[in-house]
Amino acid sequence: MLLLLHRPVVLGLQQACRLRMTPSRLCIRACSTNDSLQPQHPSPSFSDNSSTRRWKAMGTLLGLGAVLAYHDHRCRAAQESPRMYTKEEVSSHNSPETGIWVTLGCEVFDVTEFVDLHPGGPSKLMLAAGGPLEPFWALYAAHNQPHVCELLTKYKIGELNPEDNVSPTLETSDPYAGDPKRHPALKVNSQRPFNAEPPPELLTESYITPNPIFFIRNHLPVPNLDPDTYRLHVAGAPGYQSLCLSLDDLYKFPKHEITVTLQCAGNRRSEMTQIKEVKGLEWRTGAISTAHWAGARLCEVLAQAGHQLSDTEAQVCFEGLDSDPTGTAYGASIPLTRALDPEAEVLLAYEMNGQPLPRDHGFPVRVVVPGVVGARHVKWLGRVSVEGEESYSHWQRRDYKGFCPSVDWDTVDFDSAPSIQELPVQSAITEPQAGDTIESGDVTVKGYAWSGGGRAVIRVDVSLDGGLTWQAAELDEEEQRPRKAWAWRLWQLQAPVPAGQKELNIICKAVDDSYNVQPDTVAPIWNLRGVLSNAWHRVHVHVAP
Amino acid sequence: MLLLLHRPVVLGLQQACRLRMTPSRLCIRACSTNDSLQPQHPSPSFSDNSSTRRWKAMGTLLGLGAVLAYHDHRCRAAQESPRMYTKEEVSSHNSPETGIWVTLGCEVFDVTEFVDLHPGGPSKLMLAAGGPLEPFWALYAAHNQPHVCELLTKYKIGELNPEDNVSPTLETSDPYAGDPKRHPALKVNSQRPFNAEPPPELLTESYITPNPIFFIRNHLPVPNLDPDTYRLHVAGAPGYQSLCLSLDDLYKFPKHEITVTLQCAGNRRSEMTQIKEVKGLEWRTGAISTAHWAGARLCEVLAQAGHQLSDTEAQVCFEGLDSDPTGTAYGASIPLTRALDPEAEVLLAYEMNGQPLPRDHGFPVRVVVPGVVGARHVKWLGRVSVEGEESYSHWQRRDYKGFCPSVDWDTVDFDSAPSIQELPVQSAITEPQAGDTIESGDVTVKGYAWSGGGRAVIRVDVSLDGGLTWQAAELDEEEQRPRKAWAWRLWQLQAPVPAGQKELNIICKAVDDSYNVQPDTVAPIWNLRGVLSNAWHRVHVHVAP
Known part of the structure; x- marks a missing residue:
């Protein structure tokens, strides 16, 4: 186990660009240095890009050193005979009343006394209460230092039951069984489909939201796509052939990079619910996140398929490769004027914060439409076409629209309101x-x-x-x-x-x-x-x- | 006098495109058919363009017929010996308490009894209380019908003192002495410089605001420019010659037409004053109007002067030909990105609702920047240049910016806020x-x-x-x-x-x-x-x- 903890760090460094990993790898890699390439806690990132880069480099080095030091410490600790706990026991200790326990590797710590002394504030440490520290340390690499590990040993009370390290068996009949593992810091609004937001205290810790805590808005199960066989179909303009693009084909377009905030139309819905019941997930303030995206410009891909701006009413329709049991895929559309405008910078993105897109965020390709509601940033993109009108998708025509407060489900006429595109301040x-x-x-x-x-x-x-x-x-x-x-x-x-x-x-x-x-x-x-x-x-x- | 009233109608029809007129001509033309080319009262213009055109044509015919009929009527009335009134006497009768008098030509009517019977509502008739009907009838051609004139004769009480038809002598030392005459319906917020708005009940009578009641926002006296000698100077890009364009030169660019609403940043300021004192004119809801503008596209004029989008921070600076006693002209600027974007449709306008620009609205050429605060639509345009930063004009840098409510005149830092460009909903x-x-x-x-x-x-x-x-x-x-x-x-x-x-x-x-x-x-x-x-x-x- 000690070796296991150590080796993935090195592997992780060597293979930072690998695309996919098993759930158990993901779990261990969460404390490797790959995900620690983020601005550090507790300083807010009121910094320029060069200082952000310095932090990243330092975090990488510190992370490796700390884990090596921790390895030594654990070898010593293993010589005694520790008291064993189950994961359930640990998870029940998550409040000042019950005591606050956390785990690191297979070790269990009672940090009840330490919570108020936590340099980043008690609330940040409480996010890990009853569970593992690794996912949080992975985000905030300042923890990966010898003196932090040294400090932690004071609070050790035992170790985790070895059986508890086995991943739960997946229910193969469950359409969501193949969904990826998620970061425990995410506040879950719905498990199936998975919808979750980062807690407020982490959301604004850094200008760029780390991938593992970027809010997740899924409408359907996450498809498991093979990057080697993935193809994007782009319907051709009259007189032109349609395109069938592999990932390598997309990489051949000039790579365009932009930092874009995505926000769900339902962000802060929970405040509306307090006025009167609404239909929708109870998002608090976290259905919004910011990433640095890279990909091909949609306007260039459309141009290659022969499209140009002839009809100002035309729409570009996107279809995802996620689908419900009837085979209906997620879909949405944006005006062709925006899609073809190079200044609008609409992307077919294949990278998110320097990494391949995580599965929850559309691996291998999603649309990024800067300045526009999240619902149009179609993930797991399968098909692009130019049509005379908006996508016939439920999510384009029967959802994501605003109405007068007096309109209810008996009187609503979805055709009477435009679909949300740009969002308000x-x-x-x-x-x-x-x-x-x-x-x-x-x-x-x-x-x-x-x-x-x-x-x-x-x-x-x-x-x-x-x-x-x-x-x-x-x-x-x-x-x-x-x-x-x-x-x-x-x-x-x-x-x-x-x-x-x-x-x-x-x-x-x-x-x-x-x-x-x-x-x-x-x-x-x-x-x-x-x-x-x-x-x-x-x-x-x-x-x- | 009767002939005088009659002849200008015909002259007006023949010379509808003439650019300038003396104040007395303006006064009489106000009841000619030129200005009656507007949607009619009392129906709101929930109509398509073709029906608007029908109204216009009908208004023209009715206007001419009505004035001829009215001519006959007045010839008969002139045979009796009428009681004479001064303009002052008439103007003092402007409320239910004093009685409500109006004039038409040289005749005086006491319409106190009729006000409540007015088909367009009492408030519309009250706009003319104590003054002439012609400016209002010119806007709403439905009045120019025989039965309306017939009805009016019932209320005749006398005639205007002939001396009262002389225009007041102009004070030549007054920099505002050369300002044009304005429509009496305008609610004046400041005489010098002249600032006035249409009353709410007229503002939304028609989709297109008639020129005579379009809100007027002047910062300085109105310059009196000769269209024959007028020149627009456009500074050339490095390596290009500057342009010096006559009106005829501007007419050679493709004529572009758009309907644009202009709004002053101070519209509805009077509601802010009720909270706490502010510096500025007490605009109510009328510092906003809509016209159909025609002119040359700014992007094409700039292109001819060699300008292209090299620096995204660059600004296009405009200078007016209006100036204060020190020679400082009105000035403002907009980003070059907007100026060069053909989709932004920025105009160098020389027509407003099918007429040459009225003097108050920038004759002979003004800027029209669709979607942007009125302050950037520089009137009496004299000079255009492309600069590395915003115009150094007071009105660009020390005015027309928004601040936090806690900022006062002791703490304001005008450089801390961006100049207003696009306005909010x-x-x-x-x-x-x-x-x-x-x-x-x-x-x-x-x-x-x-x-x-x-x-x-x-x-x-x-x-x-x-x-x-x-x-x-x-x-x-x-x-x-x-x-x-x-x-x-x-x-x-x-x-x-x-x-x-x-x-x-x-x-x-x-x-x-x-x-x-x-x-x-x-x-x-x-x-x-x-x-x-x-x-x-x-x-x-x-x-x-």
């Missing part, structure tokens, strides 16, 4: 969280802000008094290209807690470069599908006496 | 008006909605109960091209007044095709210049018992 607070108790003195408020259509966020206003007074937050310094601000801005505000306050009603609202703002309240934008929930984000916290 | 109610008493039964609510950047308005929600419940309004059917919805949509809602209500709090809010919405309230978007006032529009009315 959005922002949310990720720190502190609702119900937190903050110290008196200064409070640090953090969050994200983004707008659709390439519109840059130019300001975020924060109120500590329920909207009576406002202060402009400090925005990160990530580059915003004119008309192509495809990615979010992280922001923070440090401000004194008004003296004598026992509680704060913290609010944020963003402004984009068309000076569009967020609406004050949720009820007037309520709609039966609970989409487009972009009212001011409000967080109520207590102030420690 | 906007809507307002034009009927009924605040304080009106409406009948129980059904209420008709009318208004406009528009968004910047070519984003189409897709829905307007109306509430009759202060925002608790909402109904979607009916939108006009004017064409909205994808990504090029440059013009507003008029809308209306007919709904039953809830039984037993003594008052209604009517609200409207619009949604654009990026699903951006208007904020609920004004205070959180308040800013020291009072710009970008786009909160829900609220109108409180009483219900007749």
Whole structure:
């Protein structure tokens, strides 16, 4: 086991570009250095690209050194006879009341006493309560240092039952049995299909969301596609042949790279549910993430298939290779004007943060439509065609549309509203969280802000008094290209807690470069599908006496 | 005088394309058929283009016939000896308390009894109270019919003192002495420089705003430019010669026509003033109007001067020929990316609604930047250049920017905010008006909605109960091209007044095709210049018992 833990690190370094791995490999690789190539905890990434690269390099080195040191430590520990625990026992210790246990490899630690001393804050450590530390250490490589491991040994209480390391048998009759393993930090809104979001405290830890915690919005089981036999079919224009592109064919198009934020139309739906019931998953503030994508430009692929802008009403329809038991695939469309506009930078992406797309994010190829709702970024892309009208997919015509609050399921006419493409300006607070108790003195408020259509966020206003007074937050310094601000801005505000306050009603609202703002309240934008929930984000916290 | 009234009609028909006229000619032409080429009162223009054309043709014929009939009538009336009034006496009769007098030609009428019988509603007739009818009849040609003139004779009480027809002597030392005469329906916010808006009840009477009541936003005196000697200077790109274009040179570029709504950044500022004082003119809901513009495409003129998109940060700077006593001209700039994008349709316009530009609107050439704040549509255009940064004009760098509500004149840093270009989604109610008493039964609510950047308005929600419940309004059917919805949509809602209500709090809010919405309230978007006032529009009315 010790060797197993050690070897994959080296293997992982050698094979960082390998495309697929078994679930058990994934589990072990989570603590290797591949996934630690991310900005480090706890510093927020208000940094330029070169310093981000420095962090990445340092994280890689530290990660390897730390694991070697840890190996030595564990060899010593193995000489004693430890008390054994089952995974169930560990997972039941996940709160201050029960005690807080975590595992690292096969070792079990009771960190109840340490939680309040955690340099990154108790809430971050609590994410791992009752489970393994590896997935979190993999994201935040600062942990992979000898002094951290040394510190941890103080809290060791025993080891995991060896049988508990066996993966559960997969139910082969379950269409979701082939779904990949997911990172335990994800907050799951639905298991089948799998839909999950990163917790707020991790979401804005870095400008680029690490792949393992990028929000996942699946409509169907994840297809298991062989990159060698994968083909993308692109219907040809009249007089042109259709294309049948292998991955290698796609690689031959110029590789285009852009940083793009994806947001689900249902992000923050849970706030609409509080007004009145809606149909949809209970997304909190995490159905949004940012990645650096690389792939072929859709406009160049379409041009090769003979398409040009003849009809301004024409649409480009996408079909996924995921399908339901009746064989119906996921589908969506975008206007041809956007698809052919090189400035719109629509991608057929095959890389996400320098890695092949993870299976949950569309391996081997997905569409990325900068500035547009996530629903159009079709994953596991199988087919592209140019049509006279929108995709006939349910998700294009009978979902992902906004309506007047008075429209209900008896009166809705889906044809009366345009399908959502560009999204409105959005922002949310990720720190502190609702119900937190903050110290008196200064409070640090953090969050994200983004707008659709390439519109840059130019300001975020924060109120500590329920909207009576406002202060402009400090925005990160990530580059915003004119008309192509495809990615979010992280922001923070440090401000004194008004003296004598026992509680704060913290609010944020963003402004984009068309000076569009967020609406004050949720009820007037309520709609039966609970989409487009972009009212001011409000967080109520207590102030420690 | 009778002949004078008659002849200009014929002259007007013959010389509809003449560029300039003296004030007295303008005054008389106001009741000729040229300006009556507009959709008619009282039907709102929920009509296609062909029916609009039919109205125009009918208006022309009716206008001529009516004036001839009226000529006969006046010849008979002249045989009696009428009582004489001064203009001052007439203008003092402008309310139900004083009696309501109006004039037509040299005749004076007491229409106090008729106001409530006016088919277009009392409020429309009251616009002319104490003054001449001609400017209003010119806009709404339905009045130019024999039965209307016949009806009016019943209310005749005398004639205007002949001396009162002399134009007041112009103060030659006054820099504003050369400003053109304006339509009396305009609500004046500032005389020097002249700033005025159409009253709400006229604003949405027609999709295209008639030139005489199009809102006027001047920063300086109106220059008096000779079309024969006018030249537009366009600085050449490195290695290219600069252009010096006469009007005829501009006419040689392909003529491009588009319908575009212009809105001042200060529209609805008066609602911000109610929260806290701001610096700026007290615009109500009328600093917005729509015209059909024609001119040369800026991108083609720039291309002829050798400009191309090399630097994405570059700006196109415009300089007006209006200037203050120190010689400082009005100036503004837009990004070169927009200027060179043929899809953005930026115009050097020389026609407005089929006429040469009126002097107040930039005669002979102005910029029209679809989807962008009015301040960049530089009038009386003298110079165009491509620069590495924005115009150094006060109006580009020290005005027309938005700030957090906490920023005041002591703390403002104008460099910290981007200049306003695209405007956010906007809507307002034009009927009924605040304080009106409406009948129980059904209420008709009318208004406009528009968004910047070519984003189409897709829905307007109306509430009759202060925002608790909402109904979607009916939108006009004017064409909205994808990504090029440059013009507003008029809308209306007919709904039953809830039984037993003594008052209604009517609200409207619009949604654009990026699903951006208007904020609920004004205070959180308040800013020291009072710009970008786009909160829900609220109108409180009483219900007749």
